[in-house]
Amino acid sequence: MKLTQLSVMTTAILLIACSAAAYADDAVVTTPSYAPDMGKLLATGGVSNVEGSAGGGITPWAVIAGYGSRDSYGGNVHYTYLGTQDFKLDTFGVAVGILDRVELSAAKQTFSATSGPLNGLNINQDIYGIKVKVAGDAVYDQDSWMPQIAIGAEYKRNTGLSGLLNAPVTALGAKKTTGTDYYVSATKIFLDQSLLANVTIRETEANQMGLLGFGGDLHDNYRAEFEGSLAYLINKHWVAGVEYREKPHNLSVDNEAAYYDAFVAWFPCKNMSVTLAYANLGSIVAPVTGNNDKQSGAYLSLQAGF
Amino acid sequence: MKSLLNVMIALAIAVATTDVTVAQIADASHTTASSDEVFQEFGGKVGISKVIDDFLGIWAADPRISARLKDADVERLGFLLKEQITQLTGGPAVYSGRDMKSAHQGMGLRNADFNALAEDLQTAMEKNGVPTRAQNKLLSRLAPMEHDIVTK
Numbered sequence: 001m002k003l004t005q006l007s008v009m010t011t012a013i014l015l016i017a018c019s020a021a022a023y024a025d026d027a028v029v030t031t032p033s034y035a036p037d038m039g040k041l042l043a044t045g046g047v048s049n050v051e052g053s054a055g056g057g058i059t060p061w062a063v064i065a066g067y068g069s070r071d072s073y074g075g076n077v078h079y080t081y082l083g084t085q086d087f088k089l090d091t092f093g094v095a096v097g098i099l100d101r102v103e104l105s106a107a108k109q110t111f112s113a114t115s116g117p118l119n120g121l122n123i124n125q126d127i128y129g130i131k132v133k134v135a136g137d138a139v140y141d142q143d144s145w146m147p148q149i150a151i152g153a154e155y156k157r158n159t160g161l162s163g164l165l166n167a168p169v170t171a172l173g174a175k176k177t178t179g180t181d182y183y184v185s186a187t188k189i190f191l192d193q194s195l196l197a198n199v200t201i202r203e204t205e206a207n208q209m210g211l212l213g214f215g216g217d218l219h220d221n222y223r224a225e226f227e228g229s230l231a232y233l234i235n236k237h238w239v240a241g242v243e244y245r246e247k248p249h250n251l252s253v254d255n256e257a258a259y260y261d262a263f264v265a266w267f268p269c270k271n272m273s274v275t276l277a278y279a280n281l282g283s284i285v286a287p288v289t290g291n292n293d294k295q296s297g298a299y300l301s302l303q304a305g306f
Numbered sequence: 307m308k309s310l311l312n313v314m315i316a317l318a319i320a321v322a323t324t325d326v327t328v329a330q331i332a333d334a335s336h337t338t339a340s341s342d343e344v345f346q347e348f349g350g351k352v353g354i355s356k357v358i359d360d361f362l363g364i365w366a367a368d369p370r371i372s373a374r375l376k377d378a379d380v381e382r383l384g385f386l387l388k389e390q391i392t393q394l395t396g397g398p399a400v401y402s403g404r405d406m407k408s409a410h411q412g413m414g415l416r417n418a419d420f421n422a423l424a425e426d427l428q429t430a431m432e433k434n435g436v437p438t439r440a441q442n443k444l445l446s447r448l449a450p451m452e453h454d455i456v457t458k
Contacts, residue, residue: 037418038418039416039417039418039421039422040421041421041424041425042425069416069417069418069421070417071416071417071418071458072418100417139449139452140449140450140452140453141449141450142446142447142449142450143450144450190446191442191443191445191446191449192442192443192446193442194438194439194442233438233442234438235438236428236432236438
């Protein structure tokens with residue numbers, strides 16, 4: 001019942017925001033050139049992934065955040081909720097896209113145990129990202145095989161455990177409290193087939209994205225991991241797809257496994273998007289939670305920007 | 307260094323895998339282009355004519371790019387667009403206008419102008435009930451023209 005009310009309210013707010021933005025568009029002719037042009041096509045900035053950069057839900061894409069064309073800039077803020085049997089993850093983030101070339105992002109993650117012996121434990125992480133588009137264009141290069149390619153880095157700082165226990169994340173077995181991921185993403189829109197495909201290769205030493213620190217007793221070095229997304233462009237406003245994210249397994253206490261999800265994203269206008277997904281995060285510290293099964297549940301992300 | 311090598315290898319594999327997919331898709335699009343399936347989904351000549359008439363109206367009312375139409379011979383533009391869209395959708399017509407590069411030379415069009423026009427075309431296609439898949443097939447044939455049309 002509460003969920004219904006929430007969704008009705010969210011929809012109302014979005015539609016008001018969209019119509020207000022459409023009204024503001026009428027003034028575009030007299031707008032000075034340093035104003036954002038919102039010149040990119042709807043949905044081509046992707047949504048905000050759980051680590052803050054533009055992409056799908058759990059992996060970055062080669063697209064640049066926001067709706068600024070190559071002559072302008074754009075940006076957005078987002079909130080993402082992800083809840084599983086024993087945990088939830090709240091992410092707040094902001095991203096800026098410059099000249100449709102460079103993306104800067106910042107995200108704050110709070111990972112909380114919501115049941116079992118860890119109930120009340122919080123782990124916090126800050127992520128600062130940079131992404132640079134280096135070749136190709138996902139939208140215009142429809143006459144060639146060339147995807148849009150971007151390289152990126154995410155500096156992650158795990159600020160430790162709080163609530164049930166106050167300690168640095170190394171208390172859980174990680175070797176380090178900070179780490180940097182490096183990745184290459186290739187995104188291709190097959191407009192002819194109404195499909196979007198993305199492949200990301202990430203070099204990382206993070207445990208559960210860094211929420212459980214970096215490096216561990218099993219491995220304490222960088223590993224290359226595969227991430228992929230495949231989406232169908234239902235129409236101008238709706239995209240649905242599936243994603244997969246391979247992960248390292250550095251901690252013997254955590255039988256870390258791949259993440260995957262199935263999502264639907266709604267773009268009512270360029271100022272707003274909503275992503276709803278079913279996400280499966282695999283096993284998370286199963287020996288401690290006593291829940292050997294996968295951690296899975298709902299993923300909801302709201303994005304507002306220009 | 308080892309990690310960099312890993313990335314390179316993985317990327318090479320990714321590209322190789324992508325190539326196969328692209329080849330298959332290129333094949334599929336080739337088959338579509340030779341039939342007039344998309345042309346039919348637009349409602350044939352009558353349907354395309356309505357889409358373009360609506361498109362020109364929407365364009366003229368779009369404050370982002372309406373100024374571009376002011377000095378244009380709209381009637382001739384409409385005629386050429388109908389020819390071009392008919393041809394691109396696999397219908398019986400041959401575009402008789404200038405190539406995209408020389409037709410837009412010196413106009414100083416920006417990427418945002420091109421996209422605004424694409425959005426207006428989408429609005430016109432939606433208004434006329436063109437199925438999304440057919441819309442995207444046409445847009446996939448128009449998209450590469452961005453390189454010739456946008457000069458600024």
